[in-house]
Structure formats: C-alpha cells, structure tokens
Amino acid sequence: ERARDILETVKDRDETRLGVEAMELLDAYGIETPAGDIVDDPADALEVAERIDGDVVMKIVSPDILHKSDIGGVKVGVGNEDVYDAYEDLITRAKNYQPDANILGVxxxxxxxxxxxxxxxxxxxxxxxxxxxxxxxxxxxFVEILEDTTFRVAPVSETEAEDMTKEIDAAPMLRGARGNDPVDIGGITETIQRLSQLVTDFPAILELDINPLVTLPDGVKAVDVRLTVD
Ligand code: ADP
Ligand code: MG
Incomplete structure (x- = not known):
C-alpha cells in the first residue's frame, strides 16, 4: 500500500527526520491536507499556485529544517505575482541557515x-x-507556552479520542467560545484515531506531530507534519 511505499522511499534516502514531504502519509490514512504540491523550480511553483484558487502558502522543504518558521521558511498569503520572489527567497534563507542543507524544494x-x-x-x-x-x-x-495537552496510549477508541477533545483547558474554544462557531469535533476525533492507526501499523515511526491541525467549523486540515523514523 501507499503508506508503506512512502516509508520505504524515506528509508532509501537515509533520513530519519521528515517534514512536509511526508504529508502523503497522512493522505494515505484519510487525514485531510490542504491542496498543493512540492516543486523544485519557480515555474512549477507558479503552476501549482495558479491551480489553487487565491493566495497560497509557500514553505521550504528540507529534512534539515524542521522548524521552518524559525528561519523565515514559511510565507503566508503569497499572490501569484510574488511566487517567483518567494521561491528564491525561501531557497536563499535555507542556504544562509545551513549551506549544506539538503533542500528538496518548496x-x-x-x-x-x-x-x-x-x-x-x-x-x-x-x-x-x-x-x-x-x-x-x-x-x-501556543503549544509550548501553554502546554495544554492530553495523552492516551494508542490504539485509541472513539470514546477515548472524544474524551481527549474535552480534557484540554482550551476545550471551550473548540466548542464555540466568544461568539465563534464550534469547530468540527468529529473531524478531530477521527484524525486522532486515524493517526493512532497509522502509528500502530508502522512501529518504525518513533514520533510524529501534526502541528497545526487547523480545526474549522466544517472540517479539519493538517497543514504541517514532522516525524522521526528509526
Ligand atoms: P513550522 O511549524 O515548521 O514553522 P508550519 O507549516 O507549521 O511550519 O507553518 C507555521 C505557521 O504558519 C502555522 O502554525 C500556521 O499558523 C501558518 N500556516 C502554515 N501553513 C498554512 C496554511 N496552509 N494556511 C494557513 N496558515 C498556514
Ligand atoms: Mg508547524
């Protein structure tokens, strides 16, 4: 199956740390990710951007740069006319940060x-x-500042996943605080369960974070991932 192929490819590359190049893994387990692609030249970047309606987000893709924002490696709200500049700037920033970084693209x-x-x-x-x-x-x-987290041993049941969404201090935010619409709690519990299944199926995955999983009133989207395999 697809997830196995992706992890095999990773092994061949001799990397143990992975970033957004592993997003297909989530996709293979039915976890929704934003539309998009990884490219290795600016013309292709523009083509992908044009395919997506509206402004896009552009991120450096490198197993050596797993905290992308720290080096200015995430550009939010890029219009089509700025795609070329953004592409070059991301590559420049990555090289300035680590001249021998393995840059897979954008x-x-x-x-x-x-x-x-x-x-x-x-x-x-x-x-x-x-x-x-x-x-x-x-x-x-907020994740580091507030440390508002809860834990369960995988595989987690639906009830356990639901409990997790109720246990954090910020639970009221998810259920619609301050006049906001409640987010898709079912989408969260499903994501927790699907991820639980993924890591149960693949013991070689030592750690994995979807951060953020953006939770919206009408669904959830995994916009970033990083993982370590052995
Ligand atoms: P990193 O965690 O490596 O710095 P992320 O991909 O998580 O990189 O991006 C950093 C932040 O940028 C996210 O926490 C989010 O606030 C914002 N962001 C990233 N991707 C998107 C996206 N597709 N749409 C909207 N905001 C995004
Ligand atoms: Mg992130």
Missing part, C-alpha cells in the same frame, strides 16, 4: 482560513514504558 499550499479556526496539535511519541502515546492539544505558537 511546498506550495492552499491557504487555510485561520480566522474561523483553531490551531491544534495531534501527535505521537513512542514511550519505552507505555508504547505509542497519542497527544492532543492546542497547537500553533
């Missing part, structure tokens, strides 16, 4: 409307004692 991605949504994180860490520990919490920039 991801051109559909922009998700964060105004209507909440950035959450869904992750897994393989604990030597408990096994695969699934994590759910508030994502984006």
């Amino acid at each position: 991801q051109v991605q559909e922009m998700v409307n964060l105004d209507d949504g909440v950035e959450t994180i869904v992750g897994m860490n393989r604990d030597p004692q408990f096994g695969p520990l699934m994590m759910f919490g508030l994502g984006g920039i």
Whole structure:
C-alpha cells in the first residue's frame, strides 16, 4: 500500500527526520491536507499556485529544517505575482541557515482560513514504558507556552479520542467560545484515531506531530507534519 511505499522511499534516502514531504502519509490514512504540491523550480511553483484558487502558502522543504518558521521558511498569503520572489527567497534563507542543507524544494499550499479556526496539535511519541502515546492539544505558537495537552496510549477508541477533545483547558474554544462557531469535533476525533492507526501499523515511526491541525467549523486540515523514523 501507499503508506508503506512512502516509508520505504524515506528509508532509501537515509533520513530519519521528515517534514512536509511526508504529508502523503497522512493522505494515505484519510487525514485531510490542504491542496498543493512540492516543486523544485519557480515555474512549477507558479503552476501549482495558479491551480489553487487565491493566495497560497509557500514553505521550504528540507529534512534539515524542521522548524521552518524559525528561519523565515514559511510565507503566508503569497499572490501569484510574488511566487517567483518567494521561491528564491525561501531557497536563499535555507542556504544562509545551513549551506549544506539538503533542500528538496518548496511546498506550495492552499491557504487555510485561520480566522474561523483553531490551531491544534495531534501527535505521537513512542514511550519505552507505555508504547505509542497519542497527544492532543492546542497547537500553533501556543503549544509550548501553554502546554495544554492530553495523552492516551494508542490504539485509541472513539470514546477515548472524544474524551481527549474535552480534557484540554482550551476545550471551550473548540466548542464555540466568544461568539465563534464550534469547530468540527468529529473531524478531530477521527484524525486522532486515524493517526493512532497509522502509528500502530508502522512501529518504525518513533514520533510524529501534526502541528497545526487547523480545526474549522466544517472540517479539519493538517497543514504541517514532522516525524522521526528509526
Ligand atoms: P513550522 O511549524 O515548521 O514553522 P508550519 O507549516 O507549521 O511550519 O507553518 C507555521 C505557521 O504558519 C502555522 O502554525 C500556521 O499558523 C501558518 N500556516 C502554515 N501553513 C498554512 C496554511 N496552509 N494556511 C494557513 N496558515 C498556514
Ligand atoms: Mg508547524
């Protein structure tokens, strides 16, 4: 199956750390990701951007740069006319950061409307004692500051996944606080379960984070992923 092929390719490349180049893995498990593609030249980047309606997000794709924003490696709201410049700038930034970085290209991605949504994180860490520990919490920039997270051992049942969405301090935000619409809780619990299935099927995945999983009133989207394989 597809997920196996993707992980095989990774092994061949001799990388243990992976970023958005592994998003197809999520796709293979039915976790929704924004439209887009990874390209290795500006003309192709423009072609992908034109295919996507409206502004796009562009990100550096390199197993050596897993915290992309830290080096200015994520550009949000790029119009078609700025795609070439953005492409060159991302590559320049990556090379300045690490001259010998293995740069796989640039991801051109559909922009998700964060105004209507909440950035959450869904992750897994393989604990030597408990096994695969699934994590759910508030994502984006808040994840480190607030440490608003909850854990369960995989595989998680539907009820357990639902409980996770209720346990975090920010739970009211998901259910529509301050006049906002509630987000798609069912989409979150489904994502937790699908990810739980993925890491159960592939013990070689040591850790994996979807950060953020953008949760919206009408669905959820995994816009970023990083993982470690053994
Ligand atoms: P990294 O975590 O490596 O810095 P991300 O891909 O998570 O890179 O992007 C950083 C931030 O940029 C996200 O937390 C989110 O706020 C924003 N972002 C990334 N991709 C999108 C997207 N497709 N639509 C809207 N915002 C995005
Ligand atoms: Mg991220």
